[in-house]
Amino acid sequence: MxxxxxxxxxxxxxxxxxxxxxxxxxxxxxxxxxxxxxxxxxxxxxxxxxxxxxxxxxxxxxxxxxxxxxxxxxxxxxxxxxxxxxxxxxxxxxxxxxxxxxxxxxxxxxxxxxxxxxxxxxxxxxxxxxxxxxxxxxxxxxxxxxxxxxxxxxxxxxxxxxxxxxxxxxxxxxxxxxxxxxxxxxxxxxxxxxxxxxxxxxxxxxxxxxxxxxxxxxxAENLIRGAEEGTIRALRERLGAGLRLRELFREPxxxxxxxxxxxxxxxxxxxxxxxxxxxxxxxxxxxxxxxxxxxxxxxxxxxxxxxxxSLPGEEELASALDRLNGDLLYSDMASAMYRGLAEMGVPTRILSL
Ligand code: SF4
CATH class of the missing domain: 3.20.20.70 (Aldolase class I)
Structure with missing residues (x-):
């Protein structure tokens, strides 16, 4: 650590x-x-x-x-x-x-x-x-x-x-x-x-x-290719390919x-x-x-x-992602994921300070 x-x-x-x-x-x-x-x-x-x-x-x-x-x-x-x-x-x-x-x-x-x-x-x-x-x-x-x-x-x-x-x-x-x-x-x-x-x-x-x-x-070429992995569409595809949210969120x-x-x-x-x-x-x-x-x-x-x-099911998240522009660019898959969860109003652990 x-x-x-x-x-x-x-x-x-x-x-x-x-x-x-x-x-x-x-x-x-x-x-x-x-x-x-x-x-x-x-x-x-x-x-x-x-x-x-x-x-x-x-x-x-x-x-x-x-x-x-x-x-x-x-x-x-x-x-x-x-x-x-x-x-x-x-x-x-x-x-x-x-x-x-x-x-x-x-x-x-x-x-x-x-x-x-x-x-x-x-x-x-x-x-x-x-x-x-x-x-x-x-x-x-x-x-x-x-x-x-x-x-x-x-x-x-x-x-x-x-x-x-x-x-x-x-x-x-x-x-x-x-x-x-x-x-x-x-x-x-x-x-x-x-x-x-x-x-x-x-x-x-x-x-x-x-x-x-x-x-x-x-x-340029590498950057554009790498950027595609942080799109809403790429996350949607990962969900379609069997990504399990709870397993991902419990990873050390x-x-x-x-x-x-x-x-x-x-x-x-x-x-x-x-x-x-x-x-x-x-x-x-x-x-x-x-x-x-x-x-x-x-x-x-x-x-x-x-x-x-508190996470939604994979299909629910996939539906929320479908409401967003699939080409939107985030820094990585995690960011795209948080955007999708925000779209659904899923509560977070973060304190209001
Ligand atoms: S800490 Fe200040 S400078 Fe940095 S991103 Fe936030 S508002 Fe901008």
Whole structure:
């Protein structure tokens, strides 16, 4: 089993339609609380027999104490800091001390940084629901690069990509990122995920941008072939071929996600999909909390979100999928499955926080 703790130190600056982690603007966790939580996670990791890592989210670069936070993150003995470097850029570019912030990352060896683009300016700002967000992301990318960071771009597919593709070409040519990720948004049973569905791309949109995929550094043919596995149609076919829901949802999983929210409470489940509260991580007994975690199953997919007993029959799910566009594209079969279950209103294990 691998364990990841998501430590929510700061709200982000956008309200993305596709956000499955309960993001959005929010207060900073007080610096001393952040440091105490990191120390508590280190004690908890020492009591667990598995490799443990933690991430800083939602937008740590906006936290006024980020230098001290990174120092604390670099001193843990049992829990490893997992750096992803993704930022909206808004918090960073609003700071007068942004060069020092970058230095704090780079001096500790965390060189990879990234921004997400949802297309050209108007579309991007509409999807993240913040005017000026596209401009800030590009400014931040250029700034981070000028400081010596490796800057990556994550292109998050939506149905408007065919219209925006040539402008995306130009943006990427100017930015010259170190790497371009091409992401098909997932779907988790979070109540806000439905907000993105009207923007979701289908196979037709993906095929229309095939020639651009190559320009964006992707292996177009492989990508398109692989993407087909995440369509509603592919899931429908799997059900027709005998996929058994309860067996799938009971399969053991090798990853465990936990979240520490801004009030220092530790939850089972990834951010946005918390299923149980284990108390204030600074005050709970590490050995006892470790015992609870050890008794819990992995929670990356399927059974993490739904009680297998509450699942519909395969034929009922197949009928629900038939009401959706079969070409709709999800990141994988699990996401397509959750979309079908949401269509049926199947209750989840996720807490309303
Ligand atoms: S996807 Fe990320 S940047 Fe967007 S609202 Fe969620 S946490 Fe914030």
């Amino acid at each position: 691998e364990v990841n703790f998501d430590l929510l130190v700061s709200g982000c600056h956008t309200r993305c339609r596709h956000c499955y982690v309960r993001g959005g603007p929010g207060p900073h966790m007080p610096l001393m609380d952040v440091v105490d939580c990191i120390l508590a996670l280190d004690r908890l990791a020492a009591a667990l027999p598995w490799p443990c890592s933690f991430t800083l989210d939602n937008e740590p670069m906006g936290h006024p104490g980020i230098e001290e936070i990174l120092e604390a993150a670099s001193c843990t003995r049992h829990v490893r800091y997992y750096h992803h470097g993704m930022t909206t850029g808004i918090g960073l570019m609003a700071r007068g001390d942004r060069e020092r912030v970058m230095r704090a990352y780079l001096d500790r060896g965390w060189r990879d940084m990234g921004v997400t683009l949802h297309g050209a300016e108007e579309r991007h700002d509409g999807i993240v629901r913040r005017a000026g967000a596209h401009r800030a992301a590009l400014e931040a990318a250029r700034f981070m690069k000028s400081c010596g960071a490796e800057v990556n771009v994550s292109l998050m597919l939506n149905r408007y990509f065919p219209e925006d593709a040539e402008r995306i070409d130009r943006i990427l040519a100017q930015l010259a990122p170190s790497f371009i990720y091409f992401a098909i948004p997932n779907y988790t049973p979070h109540c806000r995920m439905m907000d993105f569905e009207s923007c979701r791309a289908d196979m037709g949109a993906l095929r229309q941008i095939a020639s651009h995929l190559t320009v964006w550094g992707q292996e 999983q090798g990853e465990m996600y936990l979240t520490v929210r801004g009030d220092c409470r530790l939850y089972m489940g990834n951010t946005g999909a918390e299923t149980a509260c284990l108390g204030d991580v600074r005050e709970t007994d590490a050995e006892r909390t470790a015992e609870i975690i050890l008794r819990s199953p992995g929670n990356r997919d399927y059974g993490a979100f739904y009680d297998p007993e």
